[in-house]
Amino acid sequence: xxxxxxxxxxxxxxxxxxxxxxKVVDNALRAEHGVSISRFDVLAALHRAGEDGLRxxxxxxxxxxxxGNTTQVTARLIEDGFVKRRKDPKDGRVAIYVIxxxxxxxxxxxxxxxxxxxxxxxxxLSDPQMRSMRNLLQKIDVSRVSSMYEKDVA
Amino acid sequence: xxxxxxxxxxxxxxxxxxxxxxKVVDNALRAEHGVSISRFDVLAALHRAGEDGLRxxxxxxxxxxxxGNTTQVTARLIEDGFVKRRKDPKDGRVAIYVIxxxxxxxxxxxxxxxxxxxxxxxxxLSDPQMRSMRNLLQKIDVSRVSSMYEKDVA
DNA sequence: AAGCTTTATTTTAATACTAAAGTATTTTAC
DNA sequence: GTAAAATACTTTAGTATTAAAATAAAGCTT
Numbered sequence: 390x391x392x393x394x395x396x397x398x399x400x401x402x403x404x405x406x407x408x409x410x411x412k413v414v415d416n417a418l419r420a421e422h423g424v425s426i427s428r429f430d431v432l433a434a435l436h437r438a439g440e441d442g443l444r445x446x447x448x449x450x451x452x453x454x455x456x457g458n459t460t461q462v463t464a465r466l467i468e469d470g471f472v473k474r475r476k477d478p479k480d481g482r483v484a485i486y487v488i489x490x491x492x493x494x495x496x497x498x499x500x501x502x503x504x505x506x507x508x509x510x511x512x513x514l515s516d517p518q519m520r521s522m523r524n525l526l527q528k529i530d531v532s533r534v535s536s537m538y539e540k541d542v543a
Numbered sequence: 544x545x546x547x548x549x550x551x552x553x554x555x556x557x558x559x560x561x562x563x564x565x566k567v568v569d570n571a572l573r574a575e576h577g578v579s580i581s582r583f584d585v586l587a588a589l590h591r592a593g594e595d596g597l598r599x600x601x602x603x604x605x606x607x608x609x610x611g612n613t614t615q616v617t618a619r620l621i622e623d624g625f626v627k628r629r630k631d632p633k634d635g636r637v638a639i640y641v642i643x644x645x646x647x648x649x650x651x652x653x654x655x656x657x658x659x660x661x662x663x664x665x666x667x668l669s670d671p672q673m674r675s676m677r678n679l680l681q682k683i684d685v686s687r688v689s690s691m692y693e694k695d696v697a
Numbered sequence: 698a699a700g701c702t703t704t705a706t707t708t709t710a711a712t713a714c715t716a717a718a719g720t721a722t723t724t725t726a727c
Numbered sequence: 728g729t730a731a732a733a734t735a736c737t738t739t740a741g742t743a744t745t746a747a748a749a750t751a752a753a754g755c756t757t
Contacts, residue, residue, distance in 0.1 A: 392673070393658060396665040399673045400564070406680045407561040408607070410554070413688040420689075427713065445736060453562070458714055460737055465712090482722045482735040502689075504547060509687040511550040518679055519546070519553045525668065525676045526560045533663040534567040535574070535656075581743065599706060612744055614707055619742090636705045636752045701755080708749065719738070726731085 414506045421502050422495065428471075429503065431462050432496040435472060435488040442475065442487030471495055568660045575656050576649065582625075583657065585616050586650040589626060589642040596629065596641030625649055 415426040424432075434451045435443060443451070449459045463486050466472040471492030477483035488496065511519065569580040578586075588605045589597060597605070603613045617640050620626040625646030631637035642650065665673065 391662055391666055391668075392670050393662055395670055395673045396661050396668075397658060399665060399668075399677050400661045402677050402680050403557075403561055404565065405607075406683055406685070407557055409685045410683060410688070411558065413685050417689040425712075446734095449736095453559075454713090455715055456736060457716080457738075462713080464737095480723075480735085484736065504551060506688045507550050507554045508545055508547055509689070510683050510685055511553060512545055512687060513682045513684055514545075514550075514553075514679065516546050516549055518682070519549045522676065522679045523553050523556050525672055525679070526556050528667045528672070529560055529564060529664050530667055531560070531563045531567050531664055533666060534564070534660045535571040535663070579742075600704095603706095608743090609745055610706060611708075611746080616743080634705085634753075638706065698757100700757095703752105703754075705752080706750085709747085711745085711747105713742105713744080715740100715742080717739085717741105720736085722733105722735080724731100724733070727729095 410510055413510075414503060417502055417506045418499055422499050424495065424499065427462055428466055429496075429499050431459075431466060432471065432488060432492055432499065435486055436493055436496045438488075440487065442485045444477070445484045445486065448486060466492065564664055567664075568657060571656055571660045572653055576653050578649065578653065581616055582620055583650075583653050585613075585620060586625065586642060586646055586653065589640055590647055590650045592642075594641065596639045598631070599638045599640065602640060620646070 411426065418424055418426055418429055430452055431448065434448055445456060445459050445463075448463070449456050452459065463472055463474070467474055471489055473487050473489055475485040475487060477485055514522070565580065572578060572580055572583055584606055585602065588602055599610060599613050599617075602617070603610050606613070617626055617628070621628055625643055627641050627643055629639040629641060631639055668676070
């Protein structure tokens with residue numbers, strides 16, 4: 390017999406705090422580097438992937454977006470010279486995205502800004518409190534929600 | 544001396560879980576009522592405001608969006624007959640939005656869907672665990688983030 | 698009371714995202 | 728070995744959102 394009111398309140402708090410923090414993190418990234426959080430996410434994934442880069446489909450999965458979105462966000466990063474696009478020689482359908490040196494430099498700067506923002510926001514939480522929060526977050530089970538209509542939520 | 548790695552991990556977990564849950568909640572609302580979560584939010588605010596409705600500016604503040612966004616989302620709700628728009632007789636600049644009977648009916652149905660989704664997702668958390676989570680969320684202090692660049696985040 | 702300033706909202710242009718349709722290439726099944 | 732099916736990605740049309748410019752009404756100032 391779960392407490393419905395408390396569940397709804399918890400969800401609202403979770404949503405509003407996450408939104409608020411996302412906004413200030415995004416603002417800091419834009420103000421200091423002129424790049425949005427979604428481009429930062431792409432750069433992070435490609436930076437981590439290294440020289441071999443990632444196929445469009447793999448990027449889509451890691452970022453949990455659609456293929457169309459991946460095409461568009463990378464297109465702008467390519468225009469700005471932060472990412473390059475290669476073809477897979479074995480399979481003509483496949484596009485491989487690789488971060489450039491310039492992109493890697495930008496990513497490192499952005500990662501630093503990002504870290505500072507997060508550290509500021511979480512400054513009042515102790516280590517055990519952060520672990521406790523992660524533990525509680527893990528208990529939220531998205532897969533239980535109206536599976537009748539649910540789309541693929543990995 | 545905050546643990547930077549743990550803070551970053553906690554933030555990533557927070558972001559990804561919140562996004563995932565938001566997606567399934569939105570999917571359920573769209574599947575059952577054909578209306579997105581952002582329209583639901585407007586209906587919720589107007590339903591709560593009752594017969595007097597809310598001025599555009601007040602709606603903007605409650606939803607933490609911009610005035611332009613409010614204008615557009617309400618425009619579609621008006622087209623569908625869920626909301627009506629009045630003028631303030633005392634001040635010609637002011638627009639007042641009021642939920643219609645049809646809108647109130649829709650809202651009640653949607654609120655039910657929404658509650659079921661949230662209860663499903665939070666089913667594994669006890670009452671004290673939910674309170675603990677809300678308490679931890681409260682400690683995240685958005686106002687500490689790079690105030691140098693920060694925009695107004697109420 | 699005419700003009701400047703402020704306030705309240707709307708419009709416009711742009712980013713981010715999705716779903717669905719389209720394109721190109723590969724694989725499978727005869 | 729070719730036609731159909733599957734795969735990988737891109738394009739297009741539409742929603743959600745913001746920032747900045749535009750509009751319109753009210754309030755001040757002299």
